Each structure stands twice: as C-alpha cells, then as structure tokens.
Amino acid sequence: MSSLPVRETGSGPTNGALPRGSAPRGAAARLPVPRPRGPLSALLLTTLTAGPPPESADSWASPLLWAAEEAADAADDPLRDDDTQLALAVLYELHHRGVERVDDAWEWEPGLLSARRVLEVPFEAALRRRAGQPVATESDAAGFARRLFEFVADDDGPALARYLARRAGREQAREWLALRSLYQLREADPHSWALPRLAGAPKSALVEIQADEYGGGRTGRTHAELFARTLRGAGLDDRYGRYVDVAPVPVLAALNTMSFLGLHRRLRGAIIGHLAAYEMTSPIPSRLYGDGFRRLGYDTDTTLYFDEHVEADAVHEQIAARDLAGRLVEQEPGLRDDVLFGAAVCLAVEGDAAAHTLACWNEGRSALRAPLDDPEET
Amino acid sequence: MTAHDEVPRPHDDEVTLAACPDGPLLLRGPARIVDDRGRDVPRHRATVALCRCGGTAIPPWCDGTHKVNGYRSET
Numbered sequence: 001m002s003s004l005p006v007r008e009t010g011s012g013p014t015n016g017a018l019p020r021g022s023a024p025r026g027a028a029a030r031l032p033v034p035r036p037r038g039p040l041s042a043l044l045l046t047t048l049t050a051g052p053p054p055e056s057a058d059s060w061a062s063p064l065l066w067a068a069e070e071a072a073d074a075a076d077d078p079l080r081d082d083d084t085q086l087a088l089a090v091l092y093e094l095h096h097r098g099v100e101r102v103d104d105a106w107e108w109e110p111g112l113l114s115a116r117r118v119l120e121v122p123f124e125a126a127l128r129r130r131a132g133q134p135v136a137t138e139s140d141a142a143g144f145a146r147r148l149f150e151f152v153a154d155d156d157g158p159a160l161a162r163y164l165a166r167r168a169g170r171e172q173a174r175e176w177l178a179l180r181s182l183y184q185l186r187e188a189d190p191h192s193w194a195l196p197r198l199a200g201a202p203k204s205a206l207v208e209i210q211a212d213e214y215g216g217g218r219t220g221r222t223h224a225e226l227f228a229r230t231l232r233g234a235g236l237d238d239r240y241g242r243y244v245d246v247a248p249v250p251v252l253a254a255l256n257t258m259s260f261l262g263l264h265r266r267l268r269g270a271i272i273g274h275l276a277a278y279e280m281t282s283p284i285p286s287r288l289y290g291d292g293f294r295r296l297g298y299d300t301d302t303t304l305y306f307d308e309h310v311e312a313d314a315v316h317e318q319i320a321a322r323d324l325a326g327r328l329v330e331q332e333p334g335l336r337d338d339v340l341f342g343a344a345v346c347l348a349v350e351g352d353a354a355a356h357t358l359a360c361w362n363e364g365r366s367a368l369r370a371p372l373d374d375p376e377e378t
Numbered sequence: 379m380t381a382h383d384e385v386p387r388p389h390d391d392e393v394t395l396a397a398c399p400d401g402p403l404l405l406r407g408p409a410r411i412v413d414d415r416g417r418d419v420p421r422h423r424a425t426v427a428l429c430r431c432g433g434t435a436i437p438p439w440c441d442g443t444h445k446v447n448g449y450r451s452e453t
Contacts, residue, residue, distance in 0.1 A: 149400075311426075311427075314402065
C-alpha cells in the first residue's frame with residue numbers, strides 16, 4: 001500500500017485571498033478529502049470538489065441520488081459497507097468542520113440532503129437491529145439512572161482497554177490513537193447539538209458536562225486539544241481527520257452514529273443516551289489506557305488525556321445518568337425508549353470498532369486499512 | 379416584578395454536596411478541599427466527585443472503582 005496522502009496546510013502567505021473551502025491557520029481545520037471507497041463516494045467527492053453548487057441541480061442531483069440508491073441496495077450490512085459509510089461521513093462532515101476543497105454552500109443543498117436520506121433510512125434500521133431496544137419501567141430520574149447503570153454494567157466492555165494496558169506494543173498503541181483521532185479531535189461536538197433542543201434540568205446538566213469537555217472555557221484544555229497533545233506525544237499527526245483513509249468501516253460507522261443521532265432533533269433522546277453510555281463506560285478504561293501508555297514509556301504529557309478522563313468522566317457519568325438522562329426521561333417519559341436505544345447503540349457500535357481492532361491484532365495484523373508508515377519520532 | 383425574580387436561584391457562593399446512590403459525592407460550589415495536613419488539594423474542574431467507596435486510585439476523587447468493588451451506599 002502506498003503512503004498516505006499528506007494534507008496541504010495553510011502555512012503559506014495568504015494575503016487574505018484564501019481559496020474558497022480552505023481555512024486560515026489556527027482556524028478550525030477541515031477533513032482532508034478522503035479516498036473514495038466505491039462508486040457512490042467517488043461520485044460524491046467528484047461532485048463536491050468540482051466547485052460551489054451549480055445554480056441548477058439538474059446536472060448532479062439525480063445521478064447522485066441514483067448512486068445512493070444503488071449503493072444502499074447493494075450494501076448487505078450498512079454498518080459494514082465502506083462506500084456508504086464513507087459517503088455518510090463526508091455528508092455529515094459538512095455540518096461539522098467541512099471538507100477541504102468543498103465549498104461551504106453545499107451544506108444545505110437539498111440534493112445532498114435527499115441522497116443522505118436514502119442512506120440514513122437503512123443506516124437507522126441497521127443500528128436498531130444491531131443495538132436492540134432495551135426496556136425500562138422506571139420513569140423517575142433516580143430509578144431510570146439506576147436502570148441505565150445496570151444496563152451499561154452488563155456490557156462486556158473493556159477487553160481492548162485491558163489489552164492496551166497489559167499487552168499492546170507501541171505500534172498497536174499508536175494505531176489505536178490514530179483510529180480514535182477521528183472522533184477525539186472533535187470530542188463532545190455531536191452531543192452539543194442537543195443543547196438547543198433541551199430545556200430545564202437536563203439542559204443544565206448537559207451544559208455542566210460539555211463545559212468540562214471543552215476545558216471550562218480555558219484555551220488549550222478542551223478534551224480534543226488534550227487528545228491532540230497525546231497524538232503528538234506518540235509521534236502522530238494531530239491534524240483533524242488526518243487518519244480518515246486508514247479508518248476501517250466499524251470506526252466510520254461509530255463516528256456516523258453520533259452525527260446521525262446528533263443532527264436529528266427527533267432523536268435527541270438517543271444522542272443523550274449515547275452520551276450517558278459513553279461517559280459511563282469511560283473512567284475505568286481510561287485508567288487502563290493510561291496504564292498502557294505509561295508501561296510503553298510515554299511521558300505525562302501524552303498520558304494527561306487519559307488521566308484527565310478518569311477524573312472527569314467519573315463526574316460526568318453521574319451527571320449524565322441522573323441529571324441528564326434521568327431528568328430528561330422524567331420530563332418527557334415518551335423519550336425513555338430513545339434514551340435507552342442511544343445507550344445501547346453506543347455500546348454496540350463502539351464495541352464493534354473495538355472488537356475489530358482486537359481481532360486484527362490477535363491475528364497479528366494491523367487494525368488500520370493501511371499501516372502507519374511514518375517513523376515514530378522519539 | 380418579573381417572573382424571573384420569583385425563581386429561587388442558588389447563590390454563586392453556595393456549596394452543595396449531592397450523594398449519588400452507590401457512588402461518589404458530587405461537590406459543586408467554591409468549597410476548599412484540604413488534605414490531612416490542611417494543605418489545599420487543587421480542584422481541576424467546577425464540579426468534582428469525591429470518592430465514597432474507599433477504592434479510588436486518585437483520592438480524594440472518584441475514579442469509578444465503586445462500580446466494580448461492590449460498594450453500596452445507604453443513600
């Protein structure tokens with residue numbers, strides 16, 4: 001496999017005349033244009049990088065819709081289909097930081113939203129099949145929180161964390177960081193989409209968690225920035241989306257799950273359930289990750305991210321279960337199943353990504369689509 | 379008088395300690411935390427979780443150990 005494409009940075013003189021679709025240095029970096037993984041993602045990327053949306057959609061919207069329908073029909077399992085998952089990741093990225101060389105005006109182009117809808121229907125059905133629908137009878141905050149803790153405790157979770165703590169070599173640890181970087185460099189963002197959709201106690205609880213995720217307003221202390229530090233400490237590229245091309249499909253599916261739940265207001269209960277399960281499964285694995293990186297000789301700057309998460313997420317899991325998810329269900333009992341679905345789907349898709357990684361390593365191969373070929377800077 | 383004035387609001391200097399069933403104590407507000415020799419323990423965040431099960435590896439903070447050591451609280 002050839003080496004990975006190196007992203008252009010905006011380091012040259014700009015004279016204020018940046019090409020559309022690029023950002024000044026220090027501004028939010030965009031996703032590098034990924035390599036297509038099939039006919040749909042190829043057509044999508046060609047369309048988006050050809051320029052701003054044309055005045056008439058005649059030339060591109062119908063072909064793209066057909067390609068989306070064909071790709072959706074051809075995908076036996078949407079959660080394992082590289083072409084449609086990459087297409088979704090690109091479409092969702094337009095709502096996050098944007099894609100390099102793609103004009104911002106594409107974000108709300110109806111033709112793109114139609115194509116996304118064609119992919120989202122089978123994606124949601126697959127997520128619901130994969131996660132199942134847990135049940136609860138409690139709709140008071142304390143009772144529902146207890147049910148959530150029980151549900152999450154039943155997950156067989158941290159096998160990958162234990163492997164990283166005790167057995168992983170430096171290359172495996174670095175592979176894992178590269179895979180995590182797709183989400184961790186935008187950590188907390190998809191859950192913030194729930195903020196304007198909540199009111200009262202659950203809104204305050206979400207603000208309390210997210211403020212901490214974003215470093216309490218201190219520059220350089222957002223969890224995404226702490227993760228960038230970890231990447232640099234491990235000799236990896238800390239630029240946003242840099243490792244998209246090496247991410248196997250379960251990692252894209254987990255990433256897309258968050259964007260899907262976060263963008264749809266009707267699924268606000270599910271993105272809250274996702275956040276709760278994410279926080280509730282974080283403290284103990286974070287300690288194991290920290291142990292692993294210390295065992296491998298990485299310095300405190302590199303392990304700070306994990307140590308921070310042990311302490312922070314032990315706070316967040318309590319707020320998320322009781323004041324956020326619990327109070328939301330108390331306030332809107334009709335959202336109870338959605339919250340539980342969100343928790344279940346978080347454990348399912350994050351578990352799939354971890355299981356894929358561990359299975360590759362147990363077979364003695366890279367968990368990435370192409371091995372990291374950069375020499376580690378030590 | 380607006381509706382806003384009728385809502386009881388916590389004061390900025392109010393300290394609350396919330397007991398999480400089978401879990402830590404959540405501390406909010408400007409409390410000083412001191413160690414056994416009276417020295418300030420630096421707080422890294424606005425809301426902190428204090429260990430109640432005794433099993434934490436990062437005292438006085440909770441690290442989630444209560445979920446695996448069978449800790450049960452009265453409250």
